[in-house]
Amino acid sequence: MTGPEIVVDRSSPVPLYFQVAEQFSAAIQRGELAPGDRLDSELQLADRLGLSRPTVRQAIQHLVDKGLIVRRRGVGTQVVRGEVRRSVELTSLHDDLARTGRQPSTSVLELATVACPAQVAAALGVTAGSAVQHLRRLRFADGEPLAVMENWLPPDLVRLTLDGLQSRGLYAILRAAGLRVRGAQQRIGARAATAAEAQMLGERRGAPLLTMTRTAYDDQGRYVEHGVHIYRASRYALEVTVAER
């Protein structure tokens, strides 16, 4: 029970705990650490890696939060049984598709500054009727229509361009503008397609659609984006992993 070979580079700017977490994560994905396997104890790991116990603990906590491993007091730490699936976390649809090998593309239907609707104003924390950027996109995967997305953003946060939206996706633009999205509240539901939606998405009227409304905040606690997304239920599902502390 010595576990995978893990080396830390103290000259790297990457935090030590993160280096350790990444290498354990990789070992689990590679199957080197099989489901049910026990990890070395925190003290053993600290000794072997030349790190302190708090640092090792921080690394392990990171993996627990990701749902990869489980801790039991008095017993030890084990790899979660069953295959590992990665959740969407805070990635955009663009990144999500690219990761699963599908070709994303986007058609921007609308991009303008408008008066903020009351419902959006409440979510974004601005006064109704104030100016906000409004955005409506039809998203494709491998050339097939997949989703209609409508987004509202406060003005002056970032300058959206048609070009950038088509090639990079909204979240990449936000990141490039120095905005760090830290979290979001999401509401996921379903409803039947209207005639207009059905035509855009290539479904029949009344076809089931997966809906998600999301309000995302950045590292200043500001709400930076409110989105209403509609996915073809026949082509898309959301994956979420939940882990308690």
Place this chain on the structure above:
Amino acid sequence: MTGPEIVVDRSSPVPLYFQVAEQFSAAIQRGELAPGDRLDSELQLADRLGLSRPTVRQAIQHLVDKGLIVRRRGVGTQVVRGEVRRSVELTSLHDDLARTGRQPSTSVLELATVACPAQVAAALGVTAGSAVQHLRRLRFADGEPLAVMENWLPPDLVRLTLDGLQSRGLYAILRAAGLRVRGAQQRIGARAATAAEAQMLGERRGAPLLTMTRTAYDDQGRYVEHGVHIYRASRYALEVTVAER
């Protein structure tokens, strides 16, 4: 900027960091700490509460994970703007409804030990055809049908009774049996109702349904439950909050 009054009880078995986190959380929910407000610095808090900085940090981290507050290096800690919504986390539908003031009830359609279907076997990590407990329930909220849930559990983990399922809910039974559910992988989608489903749920055939398949694991990393849930989209939606570390 002294913040809410927070007192810690060192004689309590509740961890200090948890006491602090709970009281901050309560102050935010009460509105005593308004969105955008800054918290005292970690050092000030540690000094005021008579705690060490790591303990205060742990408390704050807990709130960041819950999506209540946001930290910025070099600047400080702020309450997230916008109203706070709590996510479902790992609660059962039973608890979820009770919390929002709706009366849950359950009709158990099936409760038996069966040979494990191949698809479920893969999720639970058992061999196909082996004995598993199978469970099918129709759930109501305030007397109206809301969802059909089908669950599979490994045998010998817990003894399910009709009585317990109707009065307490599955997750309460698991907890009472000493099983500590720590995390789950969920897949959320939508599809149209079949004729049989529509009749059970009081919807029309083809009506949109919200679907969720969930595989939950306990603190030993064992998969303890696999569920396929079907909700009336007209009456139910899932809420999820995501927060990055």
Place this chain on the structure above:
DNA sequence: ACCTGCCAGATGTCAGGACAACACATTGAC
């Protein structure tokens, strides 16, 4: 054979200190 108490080993909690990295405001030079 069974039960009880003890013990080793593991994670959980907490303290106190140190330095690094970063953001922002202020000050100073040009």
Place this chain on the structure above:
DNA sequence: GTCAATGTGTTGTCCTGACATCTGGCAGGT
């Protein structure tokens, strides 16, 4: 007036050390 350098305060990371609490196995007595 503008811009760069500096200083202050904050969170991020990492260390050492200690004790608490829980689990599971073992030894011993019944």
